[in-house]
Amino acid sequence: MLTLYTYFRSSAAFRVRIALNLKGLDWSPEVIWLPGGEQTGSDYRSVNVQGLVPTLVDGDARLHQSLAIIEYLDETKPGQKLLPADPLDRARVRSLSQLVACDIHPINNLRILNYLKKTLGQSQEAVDTWYRHWCDEGLTALEAELTDPRTGLFSHGDTVTMADLCLVPQVFNAQRFKVDMSRYPNVMRIFSRCMSMDAFSKAQPSAQPEASRTA
Ligand SMILES: N[C@@H](CCC(=O)N[C@@H](CS)C(=O)NCC(=O)O)C(=O)O
Structure with a gap:
């Protein structure tokens, strides 16, 4: 099971949510409430030093930056390819x-x-x-x-x-x-x-x- 630190209005998290859905992967959300400043608190900074969503947790791996996460999913998970081969x-x-x-x-x-x-x-x-x-x-x-x-x-x-x-x-x-x-x-x-x-x-x-x- 994958965990995505997300917030409903976050464009960057939205990108990753689409990738997870396109690949048909099971994932659970961990909501970071941006209007309340939760992203800058020490709890979340220990997950993501930048204090930004998204973060994806896959087993022991913790990944940051939406484009890097999408490329990681594309390279490691089955399902439709999100980047062309050429x-x-x-x-x-x-x-x-x-x-x-x-x-x-x-x-x-x-x-x-x-x-x-x-x-x-x-x-x-x-x-x-x-x-x-x-x-x-x-x-x-x-x-x-x-x-x-x-x-x-x-x-x-x-x-x-x-x-x-x-x-x-x-x-x-x-x-x-x-x-x-x-x-x-x-x-x-x-x-x-x-x-x-x-x-x-x-x-x-x-x-x-x-x-x-x-x-
Ligand atoms: N380059 C980063 C951008 C991440 C980012 O800016 N996330 C925004 C939400 S879309 C955020 O966490 N903002 C919190 C803030 O501005 O305090 C990525 O693509 O993951």
């Missing part, structure tokens, strides 16, 4: 994944938005403007990348890859911050297709047991 195809999937996971998500993460607001004294309006600016810049680039002929029904080709595991949570996040998604038709076409699949819909924030918890 080096050029793999590189494109990693590149699309990192566009989201390294260049959009980290600068719009909870701790960044909290720092802007609470430490630097920015207004909620300024924080929202920051979020939408960097999200739009990243999604504009992703949309352009997805006009490449190597994009098919999904971000790369006609089967799900790690790139889709990054795209879908980012769309949820953008919608939460009211980004105008009509500018990104390819992103939204792939998003809709993914969300019609059980592995994605069961991993979404509202389907997590802690989604109804209030504090």
Whole structure:
């Protein structure tokens, strides 16, 4: 049995939840309540020194960083492959994944938005403007990348890859911050297709047991 330290709204944990579901693996959630700051407490820091979710526990192994976890699952567990075998195809999937996971998500993460607001004294309006600016810049680039002929029904080709595991949570996040998604038709076409699949819909924030918890 695998254990995933997760939080329903965490995009990075969402990526891993989709991977676990796609591979048909049994896993149990260990919820880290981010709004309460549980991620920065000493208990969780002893699990993950960065104080970030997700962490995956597989037997004696403890893994951090969502993309590293997804690649580990892909290399060690049976089920559908999330990265293609061909080096050029793999590189494109990693590149699309990192566009989201390294260049959009980290600068719009909870701790960044909290720092802007609470430490630097920015207004909620300024924080929202920051979020939408960097999200739009990243999604504009992703949309352009997805006009490449190597994009098919999904971000790369006609089967799900790690790139889709990054795209879908980012769309949820953008919608939460009211980004105008009509500018990104390819992103939204792939998003809709993914969300019609059980592995994605069961991993979404509202389907997590802690989604109804209030504090
Ligand atoms: N690069 C990391 C990012 C992890 C991350 O930023 N997790 C967020 C949730 S999506 C978090 O734990 N945030 C807590 C905070 O900002 O205080 C990964 O891909 O796993």
